[in-house]
Structures are given as structure tokens and as C-alpha cells.
Amino acid sequence: MPGADCRETRSACPYCGTGCGVLLRPDGAGGLAVRGDPDHPANRGRLCSKGLALGETLGLEGRLLAPQVNGQETDWDSALDLVAARFRQAVDRHGPDSVGFYLSGQMLTEDYYVANKLIKGFLGSANIDTNSRLCMASTVAGHKRAFGTDTVPGTYDDLDQADLIVLAGSNLAWCHPVLYQRILAAREKRGTRLVVIDPRRTASCDQADMHLKLRAGSDVALFNRLLTALYEGGALDAEYLQHVEGLGGALESAFASDASVTGLSDSEIAAFCRLWMGTEKVVTIFSQGVNQSTSGTDKVNAILNCHLATGRIGKPGCGPFSVTGQPNAMGGREVGGLANMLACHMDLENRSHRAAVQEFWGAPAMPDRPGLKAVDLFRAAGDGRLKVLWIIHTNPAVTMPEADAVRAAIKACDFTVVSDITAATDTARLADVLLPAAAWAEKEGTVTNSDRTISRQRAVLPPPGQARADWDILADAGRRMGWSAAFDYQSPAQIFREHAALSGLAGSFGLDFDISGLSRISDSDYESLGPLRWPVSRNRQGGRFFADGQFFHPDGKARMLPVRWRPPASGPDRRYPFRLNTGRIRDQWHTMTRTGRAARLSGHLAEPFADIHPEDAQRLGVQPADLLRLSSPSGQAILRARITSDVQPGDLFVPIHWTGETAPSARVDTLVAAAVDPVSGQPESKAAVVAAERW
Numbered sequence: 002m003p004g005a006d007c008r009e010t011r012s013a014c015p016y017c018g019t020g021c022g023v024l025l026r027p028d029g030a031g032g033l034a035v036r037g038d039p040d041h042p043a044n045r046g047r048l049c050s051k052g053l054a055l056g057e058t059l060g061l062e063g064r065l066l067a068p069q070v071n072g073q074e075t076d077w078d079s080a081l082d083l084v085a086a087r088f089r090q091a092v093d094r095h096g097p098d099s100v101g102f103y104l105s106g107q108m109l110t111e112d113y114y115v116a117n118k119l120i121k122g123f124l125g126s127a128n129i130d131t132n133s134r135l136c137m138a139s140t141v142a143g144h145k146r147a148f149g150t151d152t153v154p155g156t157y158d159d160l161d162q163a164d165l166i167v168l169a170g171s172n173l174a175w176c177h178p179v180l181y182q183r184i185l186a187a188r189e190k191r192g193t194r195l196v197v198i199d200p201r202r203t204a205s206c207d208q209a210d211m212h213l214k215l216r217a218g219s220d221v222a223l224f225n226r227l228l229t230a231l232y233e234g235g236a237l238d239a240e241y242l243q244h245v246e247g248l249g250g251a252l253e254s255a256f257a258s259d260a261s262v263t264g265l266s267d268s269e270i271a272a273f274c275r276l277w278m279g280t281e282k283v284v285t286i287f288s289q290g291v292n293q294s295t296s297g298t299d300k301v302n303a304i305l306n307c308h309l310a311t312g313r314i315g316k317p318g319c320g321p322f323s324v325t326g327q328p329n330a331m332g333g334r335e336v337g338g339l340a341n342m343l344a345c346h347m348d349l350e351n352r353s354h355r356a357a358v359q360e361f362w363g364a365p366a367m368p369d370r371p372g373l374k375a376v377d378l379f380r381a382a383g384d385g386r387l388k389v390l391w392i393i394h395t396n397p398a399v400t401m402p403e404a405d406a407v408r409a410a411i412k413a414c415d416f417t418v419v420s421d422i423t424a425a426t427d428t429a430r431l432a433d434v435l436l437p438a439a440a441w442a443e444k445e446g447t448v449t450n451s452d453r454t455i456s457r458q459r460a461v462l463p464p465p466g467q468a469r470a471d472w473d474i475l476a477d478a479g480r481r482m483g484w485s486a487a488f489d490y491q492s493p494a495q496i497f498r499e500h501a502a503l504s505g506l507a508g509s510f511g512l513d514f515d516i517s518g519l520s521r522i523s524d525s526d527y528e529s530l531g532p533l534r535w536p537v538s539r540n541r542q543g544g545r546f547f548a549d550g551q552f553f554h555p556d557g558k559a560r561m562l563p564v565r566w567r568p569p570a571s572g573p574d575r576r577y578p579f580r581l582n583t584g585r586i587r588d589q590w591h592t593m594t595r596t597g598r599a600a601r602l603s604g605h606l607a608e609p610f611a612d613i614h615p616e617d618a619q620r621l622g623v624q625p626a627d628l629l630r631l632s633s634p635s636g637q638a639i640l641r642a643r644i645t646s647d648v649q650p651g652d653l654f655v656p657i658h659w660t661g662e663t664a665p666s667a668r669v670d671t672l673v674a675a676a677v678d679p680v681s682g683q684p685e686s687k688a689a690v691v692a693a694e695r696w
């Protein structure tokens with residue numbers, strides 16, 4: 002193991018989708034020394050502040066250490082017998098659609114695989130969705146529309162080789178810091194130009210050549226204008242376009258688009274188009290500012306249209322590049338852990354795919370239509386259609402839009418199970434059954450990062466109390482429901498082999514996700530596995546997709562989509578005059594159950610806040626450090642005002658991390674309306690409307 006000393010264990014950071022490799026060394030007192038893995042291709046030894054502080058985020062304070070039923074500690078047999086009985090009972094009495102799972106991109110691929118198999122193949126319900134629905138569902142939908150599958154075409158090497166990098170709706174400097182550092186290193190070496198497209202001035206703008214401060218939700222209009230400029234400038238790639246359908250319709254829509262809705266000047270837009278058109282090697286990185294929108298899927302396709310039309314895809318230094326929020330959002334996509342997916346990028350609504358998976362699993366029941374996506378799943382829990390719900394490693398009572406309504410829905414659900422490492426989250430407090438799960442550094446499995454690299458997470462600490470790995474808990478529940486053989490798993494390696502073998506079916510259907518080359522991996526090879534980029538099949542290993550112009554639609558061609566700008570679902574009005582943007586801060590992760598423990602991370606930005614423009618602050622009589630009360634049709638929050646021209650007049654920015662446990666008045670997702678993209682079902686977390694007043 003070059004780069005690691007013999008006391009170190011190779012693993013992967015549990016936070017963002019960059020997927021940095023780490024080297025772990027237990028200190029003998031329950032703690033860990035952590036450093037970046039110099040041999041991991043994602044980070045080459047670098048870590049950001051969150052990764053560097055991993056060793057400070059362990060410890061047993063607040064850990065859930067034993068199963069609980071109705072608040073009373075119990076043993077695993079009693080808890081899981083009850084869980085199994087309630088799921089079977091609900092399916093028998095009310096049908097399979099009366100049960101659901103809500104999972105997390107924090108889960109390992111093996112955990113996800115067992116969950117997806119249990120609910121889709123055996124309980125017969127497609128009601129399995131994850132917090133990835135809040136993260137990159139629009140990208141999945143956009144990829145599928147354009148490419149025929151959910152394929153990330155490029156690799157991180159493209160960031161080193163590009164001459165222009167466009168960050169669309171991504172504060173990469175804070176949310177994927179190691180990738181941002183990688184871009185800065187390339188910029189130093191080859192002068193890579195950097196453009197940031199964001200309504201807000203962020204840390205990513207510090208080094209940017211151009212910041213396009215567009216109006217919230219207007220990305221489609223900007224990229225449509227770029228497409229028309231590429232056409233008018235003779236920059237389309239006629240040879241590559243032989244592999245693409247839909248140019249005419251996409252151009253027609255683009256020419257019908259009005260770029261003035263972006264709020265950018267003609268000269269700003271022209272400068273951006275000139276730079277893009279004049280640079281051969283362009284990577285467009287996009288993230289939540291694109292995805293978290295009621296037109297998120299169209300935004301993704303507007304970006305893909307420009308890359309397809311110019312053949313800037315699948316080649317070194319070129320391509321559209323989605324960066325995922327969570328460490329294993331990609332692994333969840335690969336196992337099919339979303340309500341509208343099957344497994345291994347196969348389609349739930351495709352009869353042949355369904356039959357093949359059913360036979361492979363020996364499954365008694367398979368849904369033939371998509372299940373409820375996140376927002377609808379909790380609505381169904383609230384109105385009684387969903388009777389039994391299992392929530393794993395996520396805190397929807399804080400993080401879902403209209404969080405107060407979601408909290409009420411979980412409370413109203415007949416029976417809720419929560420698996421977590423933390424005993425008293427806002428969601429755990431609502432559970433009938435609490436199951437203690439093993440945490441990062443206590444469990445074994447794999448994750449896939451944003452550039453399709455599979456890495457191993459490894460256990461170096463014993464799980465405390467009665468905590469168990471998620472795959473083990475789910476498989477045990479499956480056996481107690483009556484499916485002993487199908488869930489007779491002894492190790493994550495056994496599950497990984499099954500997942501890899503199943504992916505061979507996807508390969509046989511001509512799909513992209515094929516890791517069947519790993520289906521016979523031995524336990525010891527699994528132990529030392531990775532990092533390696535999929536596909537890993539007989540025909541192909543790693544690399545980029547689409548340089549050859551081969552796509553995954555039945556005719557082998559890509560699709561350009563006709564997309565038109567639509568405004569966000571709600572516009573500011575007299576009652577709710579502000580546009581609310583939500584996002585992350587540099588040193589915290591999700592609801593801070595881990596990062597909140599490290600003093601040096603909490604020291605960066607210690608309390609929840611709302612950024613407000615100086616003109617708005619003056620109009621409202623708000624002074625620096627005053628409190629602001631924000632209200633929307635769905636909730637309220639009270640936050641410290643930060644007066645800054647980083648936000649535009651009429652806009653507010655608030656961070657997402659604080660909970661009912663850490664700052665009861667700062668649950669900002671109570672403010673966000675549950676308006677969703679009609680294709681992807683992803684909520685519009687970047688463009689709610691609120692009222693603001695000094696408090």
C-alpha cells in the first residue's frame with residue numbers, strides 16, 4: 002500500500018461527492034488520526050477543512066447505542082420482529098404501496114442494494130426514495146433524456162486538462178473544496194479560465210475571470226443564448242452532430258428564448274459566449290443551483306445541449322460535469338435506490354429489465370410503475386396512504402421543504418422506523434422504533450464519487466453498544482419478514498458480488514453501468530479493492546464515455562432537448578417580496594451531527610444567519626447583527642442578519658445546517674415550498690419566496 006504506513010488503513014471521506022481518499026490510524030483511545038491519501042486519484046493527498054477534522058468528530062456523545070421501541074430500550078430481536086411484523090401486516094392489509102423507505106446518500110452501496118432489493122423485489126413497492134431527490138435528481142433525469150442513461154461522461158482528469166471551467170450553480174470552493182483546489186492548481190499551471198454563474202457572489206468567485214450574477218432560475222435562458230451564439234458563430238461540430246438527434250428543435254427553442262430574463266447585460270452575455278466559443282476544452286460543472294429548481298431538468302439539458310452541439314464531450318478537458326452533494330449519491334443511483342429506478346441503471350417501466358431483475362433476485366413481487374418521490378412520499382404519510390415508513394440516516398423533519406408539514410406527516414404515519422447513529426434528531430424523536438447503526442469508520446463497504454470512482458470505506462473502530470451495519474439490519478429484517486434465502490448475507494463482500502453480477506444484466510441490455518468484472522471478486526480482493534472507476538466489464542474499464550459518439554438510446558444517438566425558460570414556481574409579491582436561496586457553508590455538513598462536534602469547524606460560522614443586501618437592510622431598518630424574522634406560507638425562521646452585497650437586492654441567502662436540536666428558530670426548510678420539477682420531482686430549494694422584517 003504505497004503512501005500509507007503499515008498502521009494506516011485506507012478509506013474514503015464520508016462527506017461530499019468529491020470522494021477523497023483518507024488514511025486512518027486509530028490512536029488507541031477511541032480516536033483517529035486522519036490524513037489525505039496521496040494515492041487516491043480524487044484528491045492526491047489533499048483534504049478540505051471537513052476532511053481534516055474527521056478525527057475530531059467521533060465520540061459517543063449523543064450516539065444511539067441500543068434499539069428502542071416507543072422510547073424504551075430493547076433488544077434487536079424484539080425491535081426487528083416488530084418492524085418485520087408491521088411491514089408484512091401493512092402489505093397484507095393495505096397493499097405494497099402502503100409501505101416506504103426514505104434513505105440517504107450517506108449509505109454505502111451494499112446497504113443501498115439490500116434496501117432496494119427488499120422493498121422493490123420482496124415487499125413489492127417502489128416507494129423507496131432518498132435525500133438524493135433533494136440533491137441531483139434533475140441531473141439523473143437530464144442525463145437520461147440526453148444520453149439514454151444516467152451517465153457522467155467525464156473524469157476529474159478533465160479538470161486538469163480544461164482551458165475553461167464554468168461553474169453553474171455551484172459554490173465549488175466551499176462545497177467541493179478539493180476539486181476547487183484542483184482547478185486552481187491547473188489554473189496556475191496552464192492558465193485555465195474560470196467563469197462562475199450564480200445569483201450570489203460566493204467564495205468560488207474569488208479567483209474567477211467572470212462572475213455572471215444572473216437572476217435565480219434563469220440558467221435555461223443563458224445556455225439557450227449560448228447555443229444560438231454557437232450556431233451563429235459557426236461553432237457547431239457537424240461531424241459529432243451525426244451522433245445527435247434534436248438539433249433543430251433545440252435551436253428553435255433557443256432562438257425563441259429571451260436572454261433578458263437573466264438580468265445580465267448584453268455585453269456580459271456576449272463576453273461569456275465568446276469565451277466559450279473560442280475555447281476548445283470546456284468543462285461545465287453544475288450542482289445544486291441547477292438541480293434544485295422546478296426547471297432543474299431543463300437547465301441540465303440546456304447545458305448538455307451546448308456540449309453535444311459542439312462535440313465538447315467525452316474528450317480530454319471537455320464535458321458537462323455534475324458534482325454530487327453526498328459521498329454515495331452515485332452508488333445509490335447505481336443500485337437503483339430511487340422511486341423511479343430499478344437497479345444498475347435499468348428501467349422500472351421496461352418489461353424486459355423488470356423480468357430480468359425479478360428472475361435474478363428470485364423475487365416474488367415487483368412493482369411495474371414508479372413509486373412516490375420524496376415530496377409525495379411524505380404527503381402520503383401525512384394523509385394516511387402510507388402506513389409504515391423506514392427512514393435511514395437522514396433527518397427529513399429538518400431537511401425536506403415544508404419541514405413543519407413533513408414533521409407532522411411523520412408523526413401521523415401509523416408506524417415509523419428510524420435507523421441512525423444519533424439518538425435525538427428531530428426525526429428520531431418521532432419514531433416508533435429506533436435502530437442503532439454503525440457509523441463511518443465502524444463499517445465496511447463501497448461508495449462511488451462524482452467521477453464514477455468506486456472507493457472502499459473501511460472499519461477501523463468497533464461499533465459501540467449494539468450498533469450494527471445497515472446492510473446487516475436490513476437483511477435481518479428481510480429474513481424475519483420470511484425471505485431467509487434471499488437475505489442470507491454474511492458480509493458486504495457477498496452483497497457487492499451480487500450487485501456486480503446483477504450489473505452484468507445491465508451490460509447485456511447495452512447499458513452503461515456494468516461492473517460484472519468484479520462479480521467474482523474474492524473476499525481478500527474486496528478487502529483491498531480500489532479505488533477504480535466503472536465500468537469494469539469484459540469489454541471496458543474506466544475512462545470517459547461518448548468520445549466515440551455511442552449513446553444509450555435505442556438508436557445509439559444522443560438527444561438535444563428543446564427547452565424553454567420558465568420562472569420559478571412562485572414569484573415575489575407584495576406579501577412575500579424576497580427571493581430565498583438556501584445552501585451550505587464551508588465547514589458544516591448537512592445537519593451537523595458530525596461536523597458540529599469539531600470546535601474548529603464550528604468556529605468558521607458559529608450561528609445561523611441570513612444574508613441581506615444593504616439597500617434592503619436600510620429599507621427594513623436592519624442594522625448589522627440584528628435579528629431578522631423570515632416568513633413564508635409554510636413556516637417561519639429567525640436568523641442573524643448579515644448585511645452584504647454578495648446577494649442581490651431582493652434576494653436572501655440562508656444556510657441549511659441548523660436543526661430543531663441546535664437552533665429551534667433556524668429550521669430554514671420550513672420556509673421552502675414543496676414545489677417540484679415536473680420531470681425529476683426535485684424540490685425548488687433555491688427560489689422560495691418569503692417576507693422579512695426586523696425582529
Ligand code: SF4
Nearest residue numbers: 014016017021049052
Ligand atoms: Fe471530504 Fe469533500 Fe472535503 Fe474531500 S472535498 S475532504 S470528500 S468534504
